[in-house]
Amino acid sequence: GNSVTQMEGPVTLSEEAFLTINCTYTATGYPSLFWYVQYPGEGLQLLLKATKADDKGSNKGFEATYRKETTSFHLEKGSVQVSDSAVYFCALSDRERDDKIIFGKGTRLHILP
Amino acid sequence: EADIYQTPRYLVIGTGKKITLECSQTMGHDKMYWYQQDPGMELHLIHYSYGVNSTEKGDLSSESTVSRIRTEHFPLTLESARPSHTSQYLCASSSFSVLAGGEQYFGPGTRLTVT
Numbered sequence: 001g002n003s004v005t006q007m008e009g010p011v012t013l014s015e016e017a018f019l020t021i022n023c024t025y026t027a028t029g030y031p032s033l034f035w036y037v038q039y040p041g042e043g044l045q046l047l048l049k050a051t052k053a054d055d056k057g058s059n060k061g062f063e064a065t066y067r068k069e070t071t072s073f074h075l076e077k078g079s080v081q082v083s084d085s086a087v088y089f090c091a092l093s094d095r096e097r098d099d100k101i102i103f104g105k106g107t108r109l110h111i112l113p
Numbered sequence: 114e115a116d117i118y119q120t121p122r123y124l125v126i127g128t129g130k131k132i133t134l135e136c137s138q139t140m141g142h143d144k145m146y147w148y149q150q151d152p153g154m155e156l157h158l159i160h161y162s163y164g165v166n167s168t169e170k171g172d173l174s175s176e177s178t179v180s181r182i183r184t185e186h187f188p189l190t191l192e193s194a195r196p197s198h199t200s201q202y203l204c205a206s207s208s209f210s211v212l213a214g215g216e217q218y219f220g221p222g223t224r225l226t227v228t
Contacts, residue, residue: 032215038154043119043203043219087154093215100161101217106154 002027006090006104013080014112021075021107023064023090031092033057033066033073034101038087047075047088085111116140119204119220126194127228134189134223136204143208145187146217147171147179150201162187194227201225 007022025031032051036044048057053068062077073090090104117138126132138145147160148171158171162181176198177191187206191198201224205217 034216036219041221043221044205044217045219046216049216089156100158101215103156106156108154 002031002092002094002102004090004092004102004104006088007107009087009106009108010110011107012110012112015082016079017111019075019077019080019084019109021088021090021109023073023075023104025071025073025090025092027071027092027094029094031094033064034091034093035062035064035073035075036089036091036103038089038106040086044089080109080111082111082113085109117204117206117218117220119202119223121223122221123224123226125226125228128193128195130194132191132194132225134202134204134225136187136189136220137185138187138206138218138220139185140206140208140218141184142206142218143184144206145181146205146207147177147187147189148203148205149173149175150203150222156203160189194225196227199225199227 003026005024034049035047037047038044048059050057050066056065064073064075087106087108089106091101093101120135143164145162148156157173159175160179162168168179177189179189203222204220207217
């Protein structure tokens with residue numbers, strides 16, 4: 001079945017460091033791929049998405065490219081801030097399977113000032 | 114900004130009580146979902162609905178029940194709360210259109226503690 005595997009956390013970085021959170025997926029059909037972010041005490045928010053191969057999603061300095069050949073959707077940011085501290089979820093939505101979203105287990109990110 | 118609301122945000126209640134967690138959205142979305150989020154952060158789908166009078170159980174078995182009498186409202190009920198129900202409950206909705214890429218909009222969550 002469909003699944004998402006993402007980097008285990010917690011990930012701790014200093015402010016202005018480069019961030020990569022790895023995400024790979026297994027899916028039949030043609031999934032859309034997402035990164036969601038959850039700040040402390042809140043629900044999830046969509047951070048970025050890509051709906052087809054080679055698409056790049058971007059938002060708030062974060063980027064991820066839909067790589068069908070490696071079944072990956074790694075999240076990157078060139079210079080993280082303390083305010084980026086949150087939990088990040090990689091997810092996929094398979095439009096051939098009732099549009100359910102399958103989430104990874106989440107990666108907690110701590111940014112130190 | 115997504116318009117999806119959950120009440121209460123926090124609830125502490127004794128064992129055996131009946132509780133209802135409220136979820137409402139003003140976006141006219143047909144699809145709505147309930148997730149249970151464990152302390153390890155993982156999300157588990159417990160219920161979903163594709164429209165009025167449609168409800169289905171999700172991937173994780175739950176003693177809760179849901180109803181969908183109006184498009185905008187998707188309450189979750191526990192008839193007799195137990196400590197094992199202590200968790201964070203997140204409600205979400207999405208557009209029926211596949212062109213939307215199936216993205217979901219989340220409410221802020223209800224943190225339930227059963228003593």
